[in-house]
Amino acid sequence: MENTIDFIIVGAGSAGSALAGELARRSDATILVIESGPAAERNPETLSADGFKYCFANDNVMRDRFSEKLTGLNGRSAYQGTGWTAGGSGAVNGMVYTPGDAKDFNSWPAGWQWQDVSPVFKRLEAELQPQxxxxxxxxxxxxxxxxxxxxxxxxxxxxxxxxxxxxxxxxNYQGDKRQSSYQVYLHQANLPHLELMTETLVHRVLIEDGKAVGVEVEQYGRRQRIYANKEVILAAGALETPKLLMLSGVGPATVLDQFSIEPKLIQPAIGQNLHDHxxxxxxxxxxxxxxxxxxxxxxxxxxxxxxxxxxxxxxxxxxxxxxxxxxxxxxxxxxxxxxxxxxxxxxxxxxxxxxxxxxxxxxxxxxxxxxxxxxxxxxxxGKPESRGSLTLRSSDARDQAIINPAYYEHxxxxxxxxxxxxxxxxxxxxxxxxxxxxxxxxxxxxxxxxxxxxxxxxxxTMTTFHFCGTCMMGDNDDAPVNPRLHLKGIDGLRIADASVIPEVPVSAINAPSMMIGLRAADFILDEHGLQPTASTHESSSTPQTASETA
Missing domain, CATH: 3.30.410.40 (Cholesterol Oxidase; domain 2)
Known part of the structure; x- marks a missing residue:
């Protein structure tokens, strides 16, 4: 495995599944998707249009988290759970598909305005056929x-x-089936050069000489290192991606020093700009x-x-x-x-x-x-002005981060x-x-x-489960991710999930998260010069290349 994997994608949620499936069927690159939760087939309600109500009560597919005590909630802690299975939160949500308001994207970087992302939403809709x-x-x-x-x-x-x-x-449903990005891009696809590892905890990204070269994982009590020839892409979500970066030595100096983590890149913005609906x-x-x-x-x-x-x-x-x-x-x-x-x-x-x-x-x-x-x-x-933060609770990847969504602080x-x-x-x-x-x-x-x-x-007040912003993308120095989704300062490491959203759309973020996954695939295909082969599955609509949209 160490010598044959081109791309490692951490997280098989809404963004990660769209990214992995799109990349696999438009190239012959070898792809490994790592998911900490169980396989979807173990909890078939995640694949059913009527199963959403049962998913929310199922401990097997929800990862429990709690915020710190919040001033805006009179000292009350808020539940902050997310989907924890192949498909991520897109496998347990209410299947609402809304791209957002066009003006939502005015605050996103150049290349991510409505005229840039609207064609990508159209591609997504051609696949999911939301109704x-x-x-x-x-x-x-x-x-x-x-x-x-x-x-x-x-x-x-x-x-x-x-x-x-x-x-x-x-x-996003068809008949009695949920049409999540996992269902459409991975579960129903025939992608022989893509592998999905479930129930696998990523402890850290392996970074050597300023380049991400792989990941250290644990599956069924066995730890191993898996190496990527080309890139590691984090799509673990806004509450897990920044935590994993800090565990890997990328984050604020005070946090890395507190837990004796070897610094690979001092980046104070990792974990900041957390917001939710x-x-x-x-x-x-x-x-x-x-x-x-x-x-x-x-x-x-x-x-x-x-x-x-x-x-x-x-x-x-x-x-x-x-x-x-x-x-x-x-x-x-x-x-x-x-x-x-x-x-x-x-x-x-x-x-x-x-x-x-x-x-x-x-x-x-x-x-x-x-x-x-x-x-x-x-x-x-829909458009909160309050901004919170996320930081490590310990150096153990099993421990949830310290989460402060800062509800109503503004x-x-x-x-x-x-x-x-x-x-x-x-x-x-x-x-x-x-x-x-x-x-x-x-x-x-x-x-x-x-x-x-x-x-x-x-x-x-409770969460709407729309956490975002903790690895904000932008051209400015305060943004740790550039508009092509590279983590600035580390080669071979890309972020492709809701953590890169600089300002949340007024609507649900499932559709924007899937859109981010598709755009990440566009960027990767363009930058690595990957071309479809005769055996590669073609997209049902003509994709727009990264050079056309960036």
């Missing part, structure tokens, strides 16, 4: 209520124009059973005119939540994180005991009937969220929602008073 789900009685009532609240109706939401629109968003969910009870089963209805708008965003750029996302479908599974995951101290949460027996109580509660017929009529409007802070973020809650209240108050039933259950749905909403937001 909107059909309207239901509830979703049509919500759209009509949105119209009365100032939103225009538009389904798909893939065209880069999001402000002021409500509609059935595109989702915090959200709150306002629950309402209808007069009948909620009739939609997926996160299939979204809206976007600008609710805070005082921030520095361009006037037509949306800053808030609204998602509609069906309690009968997902509340039970969500509570199986989240209730133990709330009621158990961290030291107990790590014990499987304690989690199992709490989950047994949740399961018991949901067997009570009156409670089930009550839940069947509950829906939610999730208010998502005062504009709290104001935007409060305005967003009031906007959602406006939607819920319209005639159509009154007819469906709009009895408010959440404290945040019952008041417009600033201090009361501030307290409720601090108590109700």
């Amino acid at each position: 909107a789900r059909e309207a239901t009685g509830f979703t049509q009532a919500a759209i009509d209520a949105g119209n009365l609240s100032g939103f225009a109706h538009k389904d798909g939401l893939m065209d880069g124009d999001l402000k002021g629109f409500i509609g059935h968003n595109a989702m 915090p959200n709150v969910c306002m629950f309402f009870r209808g007069k009948q059973k909620t009739d939609f089963g997926y996160p299939q209805l979204y809206a976007f708008d600008r609710v805070n005119a005082l921030t520095a965003l361009p006037a037509e750029q949306p800053d808030t996302c609204f998602a509609f939540f069906s309690a009968p479908i997902t509340l039970h599974q969500s509570m199986l995951r989240m209730v133990p994180t709330i009621v158990l101290p961290k030291i107990l949460y790590r014990q499987k027996a304690a989690r199992t005991a709490v989950r047994s109580l949740v399961n018991l509660a949901f067997k009570i017929s009156p409670l089930r009937r009550f839940v069947d009529q509950i829906y939610g409007i999730v208010v998502i802070l 005062p504009d973020d709290l104001l935007t969220m409060i305005n967003g809650v009031k906007r959602a209240q406006q939607i819920a108050s319209q005639t159509q929602m009154q007819a469906w039933g709009n009895q408010p259950l959440s404290a945040g749905a019952k008041t417009t008073e600033f201090s009361a909403l501030k307290q409720w937001i601090a108590s109700a």
